[in-house]
Amino acid sequence: xxxxxxxxxxxxxxxxxxxxxxxxxxxxxxxxxxxxxxxxxxxxxxxxxxxxxxxxxxxxxxxxxxxxxxxxxxxxxxxxxxxxxxxxxxxxxxxxx
Numbered sequence: 687x688x689x690x691x692x693x694x695x696x697x698x699x700x701x702x703x704x705x706x707x708x709x710x711x712x713x714x715x716x717x718x719x720x721x722x723x724x725x726x727x728x729x730x731x732x733x734x735x736x737x738x739x740x741x742x743x744x745x746x747x748x749x750x751x752x753x754x755x756x757x758x759x760x761x762x763x764x765x766x767x768x769x770x771x772x773x774x775x776x777x778x779x780x781x782x783x
Contacts, residue, residue, distance in 0.1 A: 697751050699731045701762065709736065709755045714748065725755060737761045 699713030713730040720726070720743060725736040730751075741757035 697730055699729050701734075703759060703762075706759045707756060709759060711753045711755070712751055714751045714753045716748065717743070717746065717753070722757070727753060731764065733765045735761075735763045735765065737763075 697713045700711070702710045711727065711729070711734070714727050714734075715730065716728040718726040718728055718733065720741070722741050723737060723739060725741055725743065727734045727736070736755060736759065738760045739758040741755055741759075743753060744756050745752065745754035747753075
């Protein structure tokens with residue numbers, strides 16, 4: 687099994703937001719969870735939580751660490767890597783409760 691955590695830690699992390707509708711992110715290691723209101727990404731700078739409405743991940747390339755998201759962006763928040771994963775057990779454990 688390929689564990690992608692930490693593979694992009696040397697890559698810079700950039701966020702580009704256009705008109706609160708489109709977002710491009712680099713330095714992404716993993717997608718922790720996503721739905722149409724919240725996207726949680728593990729990045730080289732910590733966990734990145736994007737909140738909004740009608741969010742869609744349009745492009746995802748974890749090999750390059752690039753993600754593109756469309757929708758109405760409301761907030762962007764960083765937190766420690768252990769903050770969300772440690773408390774909830776990760777995306778798969780939440781799905782199979």
